[in-house]
Amino acid sequence: MNDVVFTNVRILDGTGQNPFSGSVLVRGNRIRQVGRSTAPIAPGGATVIDGAGATLMPGMCEAHTHFSWNDAATLSAIQAMPLEEHVLWCAKVAKRYLEAGFTSCVGAACAKPRLDVVIRNAINAGQIPGPRYLAASQEITVLGGLGDETLPHLPFPEFSFGVNVSGADEMRKAVRMFLKYGVDSIKLNLSGDNFTPQATAETTWMLDEEVAAAMREVKMRGKRGVAHARSSEGVKQALRHGIDLIYHASFVDEEALDMLEAAKDRVFVAPGIAILYAMLHEAEPFGITQAMAVSMGYQVEWDAAIESLAKMHKRGIRVLPGGDYGFAFTPHTQNARDLEFFVKYLGFTPMEAIRSTTFYGGQIMMQPDELGLVKEGYLADLMLVDGDPLANLSILRDQRRILAVMKDGVFAKAPEIAAERAWDRAA
Numbered sequence: 001m002n003d004v005v006f007t008n009v010r011i012l013d014g015t016g017q018n019p020f021s022g023s024v025l026v027r028g029n030r031i032r033q034v035g036r037s038t039a040p041i042a043p044g045g046a047t048v049i050d051g052a053g054a055t056l057m058p059g060m061c062e063a064h065t066h067f068s069w070n071d072a073a074t075l076s077a078i079q080a081m082p083l084e085e086h087v088l089w090c091a092k093v094a095k096r097y098l099e100a101g102f103t104s105c106v107g108a109a110c111a112k113p114r115l116d117v118v119i120r121n122a123i124n125a126g127q128i129p130g131p132r133y134l135a136a137s138q139e140i141t142v143l144g145g146l147g148d149e150t151l152p153h154l155p156f157p158e159f160s161f162g163v164n165v166s167g168a169d170e171m172r173k174a175v176r177m178f179l180k181y182g183v184d185s186i187k188l189n190l191s192g193d194n195f196t197p198q199a200t201a202e203t204t205w206m207l208d209e210e211v212a213a214a215m216r217e218v219k220m221r222g223k224r225g226v227a228h229a230r231s232s233e234g235v236k237q238a239l240r241h242g243i244d245l246i247y248h249a250s251f252v253d254e255e256a257l258d259m260l261e262a263a264k265d266r267v268f269v270a271p272g273i274a275i276l277y278a279m280l281h282e283a284e285p286f287g288i289t290q291a292m293a294v295s296m297g298y299q300v301e302w303d304a305a306i307e308s309l310a311k312m313h314k315r316g317i318r319v320l321p322g323g324d325y326g327f328a329f330t331p332h333t334q335n336a337r338d339l340e341f342f343v344k345y346l347g348f349t350p351m352e353a354i355r356s357t358t359f360y361g362g363q364i365m366m367q368p369d370e371l372g373l374v375k376e377g378y379l380a381d382l383m384l385v386d387g388d389p390l391a392n393l394s395i396l397r398d399q400r401r402i403l404a405v406m407k408d409g410v411f412a413k414a415p416e417i418a419a420e421r422a423w424d425r426a427a
């Protein structure tokens, strides 16, 4: 493979330091050199990409991904997609994420037992294009909790959206099944969710003995436990049991905040706030009026969540963007919208928002020393963006402004800079 050199680019390296003009040399799958001069550092035979002042930054990380959410408006509609179509759907979505600049995605649960594992393996084997991916289990829940979508009229009522367990023995069996399939993480639904009126966000469903049984298996196998925890009690339960990736964390009391802060070197929070916003303001075309969303508890949760998450950010707890895209009201590949929300509602600077999806992205992918920065020796996961994301974060979700995406030294979206620039001038 030829060396690739990006010249005449504005390098936004992900560390939080100000961008600088320069050139970047990629050799194989690694960043070999980062130069602060715009003079080309191209060795003979290299493919030279003249960025014409575009921004070169690390590929983004989606910290809470569901490839198998299929743009439906309910969990049971996602579940109802037949397996064969569902596999193809996930493959298609994985490719779209990569081309949208998400070179890493953390799987946060899939709708059928092996979807995430099969897609991750196919990506890693080069069978299909897609981001670096950590495969999750289905959601493990308890009867009546979020994810228990067992419906008698479906052809296979025993296959719920989540796997229902009752007691430590059933939990152990479910966790061992997913570990056998080869997941990277086990997803536990500790709290309810306003999406399911019978099990609302502030309720907490699992017994400590169930969570403990799950985490014993997870840790024994060196894997990761992750939790859906909107309630304060759920957040605390997750932390007590060594779960280090917490989704949502909308309601946190002072004790939960203190516990999060005490664990901040190991814990990540990926809230997925876009869906709260969408339910309140954008779901009417899908049958959910604002009045309905308010009565479901979404205004209360939104208000609590932005306060909780802003406090977490102030305390230095790592809060990462992404989450629950793939519903009708939160379309896939608009995930970078979270960066705008982080700035508008959680007190992040644009630089902090970008750092959370790049630098923290490498950390949440468990590759902190080689992923998430434009830095010599790091893996060549890069995106070339037309414009300055620090001045306008929304360009990160405008496919026309993503000029190129490289993963592991290979272009997933090849640059056509001349053509793009001509388009820009015409527009």
Ligand SMILES: [Zn+2]
Pocket (backbone or CB within 6 Å): 064, 066, 108, 247, 272, 323, 324
């Ligand atoms: Zn989710």
